[in-house]
Amino acid sequence: MPRLALAGLVVVAVTTSCVHPAGTARNLADYESKAKNTAESVLSAVETAGIAVDAGTRDRAFPAFVTVVVGEAESDATAAVSGFEAIQPPNATSDRLRDQLGELTDQATDILADTRIAARRAETSDLLAQTQPLQQTAEGLRSFIAEHS
Amino acid sequence: MNPKRLAGMTLGVLTAMGGFVDIGDIVANAETGARFGMSLAWVVVFGVLGICVFAEMAGRVAAVSGRPVFDLVRERLGAKVGLANLFASFFVTFLTLIAEVAGVALALQLATDVNYLLWIPLVGILVWLLIWRVRFENMERVFGLTGLALVVMAVALWKLSPDWGDLFHQANHPAVPRGEGRPTLAYFGIALFGAAMTPYEVFFFSSGAVEERWSRRDLVLNKANVFIGFPLGGFLSLSLMGLTATVFKPRQISVDHLSQAALPTSVALGKVGLALVIVGIFAATFGAALETALSCSYTVSQYFGWQWGKRTAPRDAARFHLLVIVALLSAVLIGLTGVDPIMVTEYSIVLSAAALPLTYIPILLVANDPDYMGERVNGRLSNVAGSIYLVVLVVVSAVTIPLMIATGAGS
Numbered sequence: 001m002p003r004l005a006l007a008g009l010v011v012v013a014v015t016t017s018c019v020h021p022a023g024t025a026r027n028l029a030d031y032e033s034k035a036k037n038t039a040e041s042v043l044s045a046v047e048t049a050g051i052a053v054d055a056g057t058r059d060r061a062f063p064a065f066v067t068v069v070v071g072e073a074e075s076d077a078t079a080a081v082s083g084f085e086a087i088q089p090p091n092a093t094s095d096r097l098r099d100q101l102g103e104l105t106d107q108a109t110d111i112l113a114d115t116r117i118a119a120r121r122a123e124t125s126d127l128l129a130q131t132q133p134l135q136q137t138a139e140g141l142r143s144f145i146a147e148h149s
Numbered sequence: 150m151n152p153k154r155l156a157g158m159t160l161g162v163l164t165a166m167g168g169f170v171d172i173g174d175i176v177a178n179a180e181t182g183a184r185f186g187m188s189l190a191w192v193v194v195f196g197v198l199g200i201c202v203f204a205e206m207a208g209r210v211a212a213v214s215g216r217p218v219f220d221l222v223r224e225r226l227g228a229k230v231g232l233a234n235l236f237a238s239f240f241v242t243f244l245t246l247i248a249e250v251a252g253v254a255l256a257l258q259l260a261t262d263v264n265y266l267l268w269i270p271l272v273g274i275l276v277w278l279l280i281w282r283v284r285f286e287n288m289e290r291v292f293g294l295t296g297l298a299l300v301v302m303a304v305a306l307w308k309l310s311p312d313w314g315d316l317f318h319q320a321n322h323p324a325v326p327r328g329e330g331r332p333t334l335a336y337f338g339i340a341l342f343g344a345a346m347t348p349y350e351v352f353f354f355s356s357g358a359v360e361e362r363w364s365r366r367d368l369v370l371n372k373a374n375v376f377i378g379f380p381l382g383g384f385l386s387l388s389l390m391g392l393t394a395t396v397f398k399p400r401q402i403s404v405d406h407l408s409q410a411a412l413p414t415s416v417a418l419g420k421v422g423l424a425l426v427i428v429g430i431f432a433a434t435f436g437a438a439l440e441t442a443l444s445c446s447y448t449v450s451q452y453f454g455w456q457w458g459k460r461t462a463p464r465d466a467a468r469f470h471l472l473v474i475v476a477l478l479s480a481v482l483i484g485l486t487g488v489d490p491i492m493v494t495e496y497s498i499v500l501s502a503a504a505l506p507l508t509y510i511p512i513l514l515v516a517n518d519p520d521y522m523g524e525r526v527n528g529r530l531s532n533v534a535g536s537i538y539l540v541v542l543v544v545v546s547a548v549t550i551p552l553m554i555a556t557g558a559g560s
Contacts, residue, residue: 040401047400051412060419064262065408065427072406142401149328 031094034087035101036148041080042108043141045073049115050134053127056119063122070119074112081105097148104144108137170299170382171437172252172407173245173344173498175430176491178386179410181337182393183402185326187319190387192338196345197383199541201375202534203509206516206527207351208371211358213525218355219451221521222511234511235452237504239445242349244497246441247480250276251490252434255407259427266485273481276438280473285360285459292436299429303388305417311395319394336552336559339545340495343502345383346542349444351508356447360458365525392417405491445476495558503549505542513539 049070056066084105089098111133118126181189207218214221219238223231253276254268279288325334354374363371392413393404404410411430415423443459446469450457456466463470484490513535516527527535553559 041403043401044403044405047397047402048409048412051396051400051402051416055412055415055419061415061423062260062420065259065411065415065423067262068259069406069408069412072408076405145401 027090028094028097031087031090032097032148034084035097036145038080038084039101039104039141039144039148042077042105043138043145045077045080045112046108046134046138046141049073049112050131050138053115053119053130053134057124057128057131063119066127067116067119070112070116074109074116077105077109077112081109101144104137104140108141111137170296170385170433171245171344171347172248172255172434172490173347173494173501174382174386175252175389175407175410175433176404176494177337177340177344177498178390179393180404181341182390183397183404183409184329185334185337186394186398187316187387187390188323188326188334189338189341190320190390191323192341193345193383193386193390195541196342197379198534199342199538200346200350201379202531202538203346203512204351204354204379205372205375206512206531206535207355208358208363208375209368209525210512210515210521211355212363212367212371213365213523214521215359215364216521217352217359217447217451218512218515219352219448221515223452225515225518225521226511230511231452234507235448237507238348238352238448241347241497241501241504242352242441242444242448243476243480244493244500245347245349246438246445246476247483247488248490248494248497249434249438249441250477250480251484251493252407253431253438254484255490256427256431256434259408259411259430265490266487269481269484272435272438273477276435276442277474277477279439280442280459281463281470285357288439289357292432292439295432296429296436298425299385299433301418301422301425301429302385302392302414305414305422305426306388306391306395308417309392309395309413311391316391316394330556332552333556333559335548336499336556339502339549339552340498340559342545343498343500343505343549345386346505346509347498347501348504348508349441351512352444352447353440356443356451356457360460368525407491442473442477442480446470446472499549499553499558503546506539506546509535509542510539 052061052066052069052073055061056063084101089095111130115127115130115134118130178193210221211217219235222234226234250269250272251265253272254265257263257268257272258265283291325331358367358371389410393410396402396413396416397404397409402409407430411423411426414426418425447457449455449472450466450469455468457469458466461469513527513532515521516535517532519526
């Protein structure tokens with residue numbers, strides 16, 4: 001029986017470690033740390049899409065491949081944003097932080113969606129048009145991360 | 150070396166391509182390079198040496214005794230220890246099978262943009278058909294040699310002209326990057342080690358040696374297979390780590406998808422490089438799917454003393470072949486639930502690390518037993534190396550689960 005209980009405990013511990021709950025933020029510092037992590041995830045998605053777009057527009061990658069990479073980047077960004085949005089801001093200062101990040105992430109997910117549409121249509125000019133907005137969004141996210149590190 | 154002997158080396162190449170460079174290794178190396186640069190390159194080198202030490206023992210045991218390792222585990226260590234070994238090994242190998250089947254489907258998605266879930270059933274059928282119809286040697290040659298297309302990753306790294314001095318400095322002076330903690334670094338180190346020493350590699354290698362009817366005359370072939378195949382796999386792993394360290398780390402990109410592992414090669418070499426890396430990933434993951442599907446059945450059949458082997462006609466080894474089908478079907482069904490294949494991969498390699506001693510302690514014991522090995526028991530060097538690795542394996546096994554919990558699985 002003790003062995004069974006121990007095995008059960010290990011299973012529970014491992015299972016719970018696999019889950020990334022939205023959870024709550026205890027204070028502003030905790031909330032800020034979660035905001036920074038979210039910005040990092042979105043930045044990773046934006047930068048990945050940027051590399052794929054660059055390869056696609058310079059005829060260095062197949063359209064199907066670019067579509068897959070950009071589609072996955074968009075899903076990652078959307079998942080990171082929705083995870084953060086589910087967290088309750090602990091006070092009024094964190095409300096402002098939430099708005100600040102929300103503006104950046106909304107912009108990022110919109111651009112990623114536009115990029116995915118252009119990639120799926122295999123229209124190089126439309127894809128090329130996304131290069132600058134992707135770079136600007138990445139810069140905005142990078143500044144946010146630096147500001148809150 | 151005559152052409153027949155040279156052709157015999159494909160077992161090592163397939164084991165390295167499908168076993169060492171499988172989806173677990175691709176994901177772990179790409180992710181580590183992007184997050185930690187080359188700081189954990191030494192773990193890959195250490196893992197390659199470890200798998201060489203134990204795969205050589207397993208191949209020698211198979212060549213001398215004519216029996217694969219798992220066949221001897223129950224006989225040498227008793228039914229209870231053997232059963233514990235079987236449970237752990239089967240679970241980890243089955244988890245890896247799910248990841249590999251999904252990995253093949255993901256590789257097909259990269260080439261076609263057709264959702265990987267639609268490919269999974271087809272992949273399951275193809276794996277089964279190949280196991281059922283294609284000769285063991287042909288299977289090795291086709292997938293082992295096609296997997297060599299992954300050499301394109303090394304060419305891509307060279308073409309990118311990275312700051313080699315900086316990459317070597319990162320490898321020689323491992324450091325925790327800003328924003329990362331030591332426990333997370335240790336967790337990724339364990340994941341790399343688990344990916345390098347995945348237990349099914351030795352099950353497949355030793356069972357494959359029996360399938361190929363190795364004898365004492367093949368001991369040189371065993372050494373050549375091990376000491377060429379696995380280091381080649383390690384070289385490719387380090388190339389991938391170097392690629393993501395060069396392209397992704399400066400841009401703060403984290404690797405969460407198989408597609409990202411192919412992206413740097415596309416940047417460096419264009420469409421030809423991308424096509425080769427996708428073919429290589431397909432071949433390596435397909436080879437690993439064949440290996441893990443067979444290994445699931447090898448372990449169970451060998452433990453229970455059933456008739457086993459791909460060479461054996463299905464009517465003579467019905468339970469062995471049925472188990473391959475059941476394992477594959479279950480992997481396909483679990484894959485179709487939409488479970489994240491990369492997450493399954495990450496957990497399979499980390500849990501592999503936790504189960505490592507159960508696989509490797511029996512190999513060391515059997516390889517030292519003169520009743521089985523005669524004068525071919527381990528030499529001093531093998532025993533010293535094997536013992537050092539066993540200590541490391543036990544420590545790694547003990548800290549894996551606590552580290553997984555403490556770091557939120559490296560997140």
